[in-house]
Amino acid sequence: MVEQLSRAAESQNPTHAWLFTGPPGSGRSNAAKAFAAALVCERTDLAERGCGECHACHTVLAGTNADVTFVATEKTTITIEEARELVTKAQDRPSSARWRVMIVGDADRMAERTTNVLLKAIEEPPPRTIWILCAPSPADVLVTIRSRCRAVSLRVPPVEDVAALLVRRDGVDPHSAAMAARAAQSHVGIARRLAQDEGARERRNAIVRLPLTLQDVSDAVRAAGSLVELATAEANSSNDVRDAAEKGNLLRSLGAPTSGALPPSIRSQVRQLEDDQKRRSKRSITDTLDRALTDLLSFYRDTLVLQLSAAANAADGSEQGQLPTSATVELVNADLRPQLQAFAAASTPETTLARMDAINNVRRRITSSNVAPLLAIEAMAVSLL
Amino acid sequence: MTPAASSNARPGAGAGNANVRTSNWRDVQPASLVLVQGTEEYLAARALAGLRKTLRLQSPDLEVTRLDASHYVAGQLAMAASPSLFGEAKLIEVSGLASMSDDFLVDGLDYVRAPDPDVVAVFHHGGGVRGKKLLDALKTGGSTYVECQPLKKDADKADFVAAEFRQAGRRIDPMAVRTLVAAVGASLAELAAACSQLIADVPAAGGSATVTHELVDKYYGGRVEATAFKVADAALAGNGPVALSSLRHALATGVDPVPLVAALAMKVRTLAKVYSARGSSAQIAKELGLQGWQVDQAKRDIRGWDSAALVRAIQVLAEADAQVKGAARDPIYAVERAVTVIATSRR
Numbered sequence: 001m002v003e004q005l006s007r008a009a010e011s012q013n014p015t016h017a018w019l020f021t022g023p024p025g026s027g028r029s030n031a032a033k034a035f036a037a038a039l040v041c042e043r044t045d046l047a048e049r050g051c052g053e054c055h056a057c058h059t060v061l062a063g064t065n066a067d068v069t070f071v072a073t074e075k076t077t078i079t080i081e082e083a084r085e086l087v088t089k090a091q092d093r094p095s096s097a098r099w100r101v102m103i104v105g106d107a108d109r110m111a112e113r114t115t116n117v118l119l120k121a122i123e124e125p126p127p128r129t130i131w132i133l134c135a136p137s138p139a140d141v142l143v144t145i146r147s148r149c150r151a152v153s154l155r156v157p158p159v160e161d162v163a164a165l166l167v168r169r170d171g172v173d174p175h176s177a178a179m180a181a182r183a184a185q186s187h188v189g190i191a192r193r194l195a196q197d198e199g200a201r202e203r204r205n206a207i208v209r210l211p212l213t214l215q216d217v218s219d220a221v222r223a224a225g226s227l228v229e230l231a232t233a234e235a236n237s238s239n240d241v242r243d244a245a246e247k248g249n250l251l252r253s254l255g256a257p258t259s260g261a262l263p264p265s266i267r268s269q270v271r272q273l274e275d276d277q278k279r280r281s282k283r284s285i286t287d288t289l290d291r292a293l294t295d296l297l298s299f300y301r302d303t304l305v306l307q308l309s310a311a312a313n314a315a316d317g318s319e320q321g322q323l324p325t326s327a328t329v330e331l332v333n334a335d336l337r338p339q340l341q342a343f344a345a346a347s348t349p350e351t352t353l354a355r356m357d358a359i360n361n362v363r364r365r366i367t368s369s370n371v372a373p374l375l376a377i378e379a380m381a382v383s384l385l
Numbered sequence: 386m387t388p389a390a391s392s393n394a395r396p397g398a399g400a401g402n403a404n405v406r407t408s409n410w411r412d413v414q415p416a417s418l419v420l421v422q423g424t425e426e427y428l429a430a431r432a433l434a435g436l437r438k439t440l441r442l443q444s445p446d447l448e449v450t451r452l453d454a455s456h457y458v459a460g461q462l463a464m465a466a467s468p469s470l471f472g473e474a475k476l477i478e479v480s481g482l483a484s485m486s487d488d489f490l491v492d493g494l495d496y497v498r499a500p501d502p503d504v505v506a507v508f509h510h511g512g513g514v515r516g517k518k519l520l521d522a523l524k525t526g527g528s529t530y531v532e533c534q535p536l537k538k539d540a541d542k543a544d545f546v547a548a549e550f551r552q553a554g555r556r557i558d559p560m561a562v563r564t565l566v567a568a569v570g571a572s573l574a575e576l577a578a579a580c581s582q583l584i585a586d587v588p589a590a591g592g593s594a595t596v597t598h599e600l601v602d603k604y605y606g607g608r609v610e611a612t613a614f615k616v617a618d619a620a621l622a623g624n625g626p627v628a629l630s631s632l633r634h635a636l637a638t639g640v641d642p643v644p645l646v647a648a649l650a651m652k653v654r655t656l657a658k659v660y661s662a663r664g665s666s667a668q669i670a671k672e673l674g675l676q677g678w679q680v681d682q683a684k685r686d687i688r689g690w691d692s693a694a695l696v697r698a699i700q701v702l703a704e705a706d707a708q709v710k711g712a713a714r715d716p717i718y719a720v721e722r723a724v725t726v727i728a729t730s731r732r
Contacts, residue, residue, distance in 0.1 A: 217661070372650070376706070
């Protein structure tokens with residue numbers, strides 16, 4: 001894969017549109033940025049392109065290169081206006097580098113109408129423009145977009161590699177690096193947060209243990225309530241400071257009076273900013289909940305592994321007396337093994353699968369439509385009983 | 386309505402000033418300055434119509450000028466108020482003071498300082514704080530103040546109905562008043578239209594001059610204004626027929642499926658929280674962060690509900706929530722199904 005990309009970076013006329021796909025944590029946008037850096041690198045020797053040392057490489061990786069545009073939204077979707085702006089910008093010739101590179105960090109967060117705006121621009125870009133789109137899977141973008149792009153699919157790195165990276169780059173001790181990498185299911189960013197942030201680790205523990213504490217409907221509804229509350233608090237705590245700073249900056253740059261009522265012309269701009277902030281906060285609540293649900297899913301995934309391996313043992317291992325095969329498939333929550341084994345023994349694979357379905361169902365509803373998060377999570381929690 | 390508007394429009398705001406003459410909207414007496422203020426458009430329209438009628442009785446050749454303060458061009462007010470060759474009576478109605486232009490603010494203040502005694506100028510402000518300076522000037526400048534606040538309580542609406550009939554010289558049963566308010570009370574304009582309909586249809590003389598409960602029922606019996614909570618209460622009580630019919634009434638009288646599902650979810654959530662709670666209502670309320678009456682009501686509703694039924698209710702509501710927000714073609718069917726399932730889940 002790396003070889004293919006570096007050959008493209010060396011060539012005189014590389015493919016004009018690329019689609020990077022891979023599950024969350026596979027480093028799509030980082031790969032796209034590295035590829036962009038290789039494309040605009042200043043080295044003359046082809047083999048050294050993407051050196052990471054020249055001015056162009058530095059600015060691309062820092063996100064300040066004038067010829068490389070990186071778009072990722074903090075709201076739930078990329079708007080059609082933003083897409084139109086991108087199309088206009090794609091027509092410009094590169095100012096200093098060989099190529100103008102347009103990177104769309106989350107091409108999956110576009111409505112169909114918005115994607116259609118990009119179609120023509122991606123199909124026939126000006127001679128010196130290259131598009132790079134990133135999405136979790138090829139199915140997340142329109143088929144008409146997919147057919148116009150060269151696909152690059154990335155895979156999740158193995159747990160050991162992620163742990164090694166944490167040790168090497170962030171100086172985490174090997175034991176907790178391995179734990180964090182496993183718990184984050186190889187998502188590098190999340191693994192690092194788990195390894196470094198005590199609070200994140202505790203929150204994850206509480207969520208994973210949730211199925212062990214559910215007794216009746218009241219528990220489930222209360223647990224759902226506190227989960228949503230926690231997600232909201234977490235999103236707000238990171239956003240509040242930033243929101244206030246942004247509003248202060250806006251007021252200052254508009255020259256607003258320091259006291260008294262705002263003039264109407266400024267008021268509309270402030271309202272626009274507040275609307276954007278509200279959308280951003282909704283997105284971060286959704287993301288936090290989605291993350292929590294993924295963690296929860298890992299509990300049932302482990303349960304299913306134990307249940308299925310126990311069933312396989314009972315089927316063929318009775319006369320051979322083998323060790324339990326669950327030793328061969330690693331558990332995500334290895335520290336909960338005894339509780340997991342008891343939990344697995346108390347239910348059947350069918351119920352576990354039904355519960356996983358319920359979790360996936362609510363994940364889909366929360367991320368793709370405008371449902372009330374509390375009600376959706378409650379419905380999931382009572383399905384786990 | 387914003388809180389600022391309500392405090393601004395309260396008669397007490399100008400009560401300290403001896404110049405203000407507060408007047409009921411039913412009988413506004415002509416004065417050189419009249420301020421009609423409040424968010425209830427219908428009452429304002431009635432006040433203006435009443436004033437116009439009084440003035441026309443006094444002088445049939447009344448010249449009426451209507452101005453819109455939001456699209457006002459400087460000088461219009463002075464032009465409308467200047468005396469004409471024939472010296473007829475003049476009525477100037479200025480609407481839209483709530484979004485008045487800056488030109489109007491200047492001209493309005495000028496006019497209020499020296500109103501023309503031969504002209505009746507009516508200013509209608511629909512609530513809000515825009516043009517507070519002009520409003521204050523009107524209040525201190527000796528204008529007649531007409532307050533048009535929405536009628537929120539059923540008792541106020543009943544008074545309104547009774548007054549309508551009194552004005553027309555008719556009588557109505559107290560029971561009939563209640564039925565009428567329940568049927569069409571949500572919008573004051575509709576309520577007034579219903580009153581005038583009844584007044585026009587019932588003969589003035591003879592034994593049936595009083596509007597009876599039966600008559601109101603005959604006219605408006607099929608229509609009930611149901612709220613989302615009424616639907617939720619009936620469904621949780623396991624009363625399927627009432628729940629479904631009030632759901633239909635609610636949908637027909639303008640309740641959206643989305644808040645319906647939210648109201649049901651809120652009720653079921655409280656029920657589920659209270660389900661396994663032990664102790665006195667006050668303790669439970671404190672522990673769960675609810676109001677005492679909510680816990681009491683949930684405790685009454687909880688009879689007949691078991692854990693499986695609650696699980697089913699929550700699941701069907703979550704599904705309906707997704708469906709009314711675009712996951713299904715027919716949002717009404719989705720709510721109806723949720724209500725049916727909930728009403729039949731209770732043992």
